[in-house]
Amino acid sequence: MFEFLRRGKSLDGLGFLQADMHAHWLPGIDDGAATLNDSVAIIRDLVDLGYQQLYATPHVMADLYPNSSATILAALETVREAAQNQGITVPLGTAAEYLLDEGFLQRLEQDDLLTLPGNYLLVEMSFVSAPPDVHELFFKMQMKGYRPILAHPERYRYYHTTFDQYRFLHERGALFQVNLLSLNGHYGKSVQQIAWKLVDEGLVSMFGTDAHHRAHTKELRQLLGNRRFAALSKQQDWLNHHLIK
Numbered sequence: 224m225f226e227f228l229r230r231g232k233s234l235d236g237l238g239f240l241q242a243d244m245h246a247h248w249l250p251g252i253d254d255g256a257a258t259l260n261d262s263v264a265i266i267r268d269l270v271d272l273g274y275q276q277l278y279a280t281p282h283v284m285a286d287l288y289p290n291s292s293a294t295i296l297a298a299l300e301t302v303r304e305a306a307q308n309q310g311i312t313v314p315l316g317t318a319a320e321y322l323l324d325e326g327f328l329q330r331l332e333q334d335d336l337l338t339l340p341g342n343y344l345l346v347e348m349s350f351v352s353a354p355p356d357v358h359e360l361f362f363k364m365q366m367k368g369y370r371p372i373l374a375h376p377e378r379y380r381y382y383h384t385t386f387d388q389y390r391f392l393h394e395r396g397a398l399f400q401v402n403l404l405s406l407n408g409h410y411g412k413s414v415q416q417i418a419w420k421l422v423d424e425g426l427v428s429m430f431g432t433d434a435h436h437r438a439h440t441k442e443l444r445q446l447l448g449n450r451r452f453a454a455l456s457k458q459q460d461w462l463n464h465h466l467i468k
């Protein structure tokens with residue numbers, strides 16, 4: 224059930240979301256945790272924040288981080304073992320955060336994709352521009368039986384002045400996952416404003432920490448005192464709940 228508001232104003236933790244579905248704590252395979260110790264420290268912080276299940280979603284980018292499903296799953300086993308040895312009992316899983324590049328299209332055609340429970344597929348776009356065939360790509364994912372989740376839509380600044388593009392994508396089946404730290408202003412004022420606007424317009428289905436390191440998990444604590452954020456814990460049934468296995 225929900226973590227209730229302390230004195231009606233601030234939250235005890237992020238337990239109302241139950242599962243974190245976007246984070247970079249697998250060690251040494253992207254720009255997140257560098258070492259196994261970093262991984263365990265981030266996981267411990269997320270557990271302390273109240274999460275009951277955690278998923279790692281390392282970047283998969285043809286140019287920068289050409290991770291394969293096999294390397295990701297092997298990294299998860301290493302982290303699971305280390306976490307278990309340190310008494311961490313929260314279930315740990317993995318999917319990936321796929322950049323919509325040419326490599327992605329190949330993986331989609333070969334069904335070589337790691338998904339969250341329920342066939343949810345986390346994807347991201349370049350911060351410079353959307354792929355020219357973005358609508359077709361989301362259509363293809365759905366035709367293949369995936370439920371695509373667009374990671375941090377609020378961070379694609381090229382959509383900020385064309386907000387209708389968000390509605391258009393959403394109407395065509397793209398689920399939106401906002402970063403919790405965007406609500407806190409971590410990525411700047413305009414990203415923060417768009418994040419809240421997406422929430423207020425009912426376009427958001429899930430929240431993720433997108434935690435890459437402990438500076439992120441520490442900053443997540445600051446969000447708990449934000450009254451506007453606290454109100455979200457009672458606002459709707461965020462889809463994060465569906466990822467509890």
Ligand SMILES: [Fe+2]
Pocket residue numbers: 245246247320374433
């Ligand atoms: Fe991410």
